[in-house]
Amino acid sequence: METIINYQHLQSIFGEDCKFIGNKELIFDKIQSIYECEEGNITWVKPAVKDEEVLINQTKATCILCSEESYNKFKGNIDNKLFVIHEDPKMLYLYMNKFIEDQIEIKVQKSFIHPTAIVDANCKIGKNVQIGAYSIIGACEIGEGTIIGESVKLFDCVKIGKNCEIREFTSIGGKGLGYYKGKDGTLEHIPHLGQVIIEDNVHIYPFVNIDQGTLGTTRVGKGSAIDHHVHIGHNASVGENSILVCGTVMAGGSKVLDNCFIGGNTQIRQKCVIGNRVITGMGSVVVKDIPDNEVWAGNPAVFLKKTPEQMF
Numbered sequence: 001m002e003t004i005i006n007y008q009h010l011q012s013i014f015g016e017d018c019k020f021i022g023n024k025e026l027i028f029d030k031i032q033s034i035y036e037c038e039e040g041n042i043t044w045v046k047p048a049v050k051d052e053e054v055l056i057n058q059t060k061a062t063c064i065l066c067s068e069e070s071y072n073k074f075k076g077n078i079d080n081k082l083f084v085i086h087e088d089p090k091m092l093y094l095y096m097n098k099f100i101e102d103q104i105e106i107k108v109q110k111s112f113i114h115p116t117a118i119v120d121a122n123c124k125i126g127k128n129v130q131i132g133a134y135s136i137i138g139a140c141e142i143g144e145g146t147i148i149g150e151s152v153k154l155f156d157c158v159k160i161g162k163n164c165e166i167r168e169f170t171s172i173g174g175k176g177l178g179y180y181k182g183k184d185g186t187l188e189h190i191p192h193l194g195q196v197i198i199e200d201n202v203h204i205y206p207f208v209n210i211d212q213g214t215l216g217t218t219r220v221g222k223g224s225a226i227d228h229h230v231h232i233g234h235n236a237s238v239g240e241n242s243i244l245v246c247g248t249v250m251a252g253g254s255k256v257l258d259n260c261f262i263g264g265n266t267q268i269r270q271k272c273v274i275g276n277r278v279i280t281g282m283g284s285v286v287v288k289d290i291p292d293n294e295v296w297a298g299n300p301a302v303f304l305k306k307t308p309e310q311m312f
Contacts, residue, residue: 004029005042005099010063010084013099014092021071022082028063031096037061044093045070065092114150126162140173143200157212161200161222168206172196176211176234176252190214192234199240202226211236211252221258239276261311263297277307 007024032041034055044065045056053073056064063082064071066089074083086092113119114133123137126144131137135152142148143162152166155173160166178190194213198204199222208226211218211234218232221240228246232238236250239258244250248262251270256262260274263282268274273289280286281297281304290296293307 005063007082009099010082013095014084014086017086018092019068019085020082021085022078023080024082026062026080026082031093031100032061034059034061042096044089044096046090065089065096120156132168138173149206155196155212157195158198159195160198161202163200164198164202164204166198166204167208170204170206170208170210172198172204172208172210173212174209176214178214178234178252194218194235199224205230205246208232214252227264233270245282257292259311266301277311279307279311 005028028042029040030042032043034043034045037043037060039060039062041061042063042065043059043061045052047067047070049055052070056066056070056074057076063084065084067087068085071083071085084092110128113131116133117131117135117137119131119137120139122139124141126142126146128145129142131148132150132152134150135148137154138156140154140156140158142160143164145163146160147165149166149168151169153171158173173196175192178192179187180190181187192212192214194216196210196212196218198220201223202220203225205226205228207229210232213235216235218235219237220226221238223241224238225243227244230244230246230248232250233252235253236255238244238256241258242256242260244256244262245264247265250256250268253271254268255273257274257276259277261279263280263284265282266280266284266286268286272286274286275290275292277293278290279295280301283299284297284301285299286296287300295304295307296302297304
């Protein structure tokens with residue numbers, strides 16, 4: 001989307017913590033990657049990124065969000081640019097995106113249930129909830145402001161908090177893999193009688209599966225993000241503000257605590273506990289508990305180093 005952004009807009013978006021250097025009369029249209037931007041665009045530079053000096057001098061962008069160190073590498077004509085300088089340019093990038101997103105007119109009702117969705121009469125639905133096409137919603141609970149995408153399945157045992165986003169082809173609250181082997185060798189499925197709680201402000205991406213608890217609760221904590229094709233087994237729990245990247249598997253009863261970054265295709269053994277502010281590398285196989293503030297990787301996963309102060 002293109003819009004009109006000027007210096008006054010930037011001041012209101014970023015506040016007084018930033019320093020502005022350059023031409024404050026310029027007009028900008030949209031934010032774009034530094035690798036793809038054109039004249040009139042806004043872009044941002046990650047500190048110490050590869051070829052940082054080349055990028056900042058060759059970019060066609062008119063407005064550049066960057067750190068002081070990045071700005072000091074600029075050798076061009078400052079009259080044709082506006083630099084917005086802050087110690088955390090990624091934060092500026094986030095705020096800029098949010099501003100532009102807010103300008104987009106979303107032509108849907110605040111409360112909306114698509115006519116092809118099937119919703120149980122006993123489902124408790126909060127204000128301003130949207131339910132997409134072909135979703136099947138049981139006698140669950142959906143909090144205010146939550147968006148349910150297309151072809152989502154929510155079972156009766158599910159409670160979803162406020163302002164969540166559940167994307168297409170996600171299943172929440174189905175029975176998990178739990179069996180008892182009898183004396184004659186036959187398998188008996190263990191009934192699942194528990195619940196699933198998704199707390200406020202959780203983002204769940206397409207093709208995620210979250211199992212019902214057996215007797216207790218399977219839980220995803222406030223502000224966490226669950227990426228594509230993640231499986232969260234029965235009675236597993238994710239803490240607050242954690243990210244599970246695509247392909248992660250949490251076996252039954254495992255735990256990921258707060259502010260973690262679980263790398264793509266990480267496998268977590270049943271009942272293992274991953275501490276606070278932990279990072280796992282891609283393809284890690286976690287077979288034992290991980291303490292707080294550590295980076296682990298490998299198969300089996302082993303300690304690499306302490307978690308950096310700046311995680312993401």
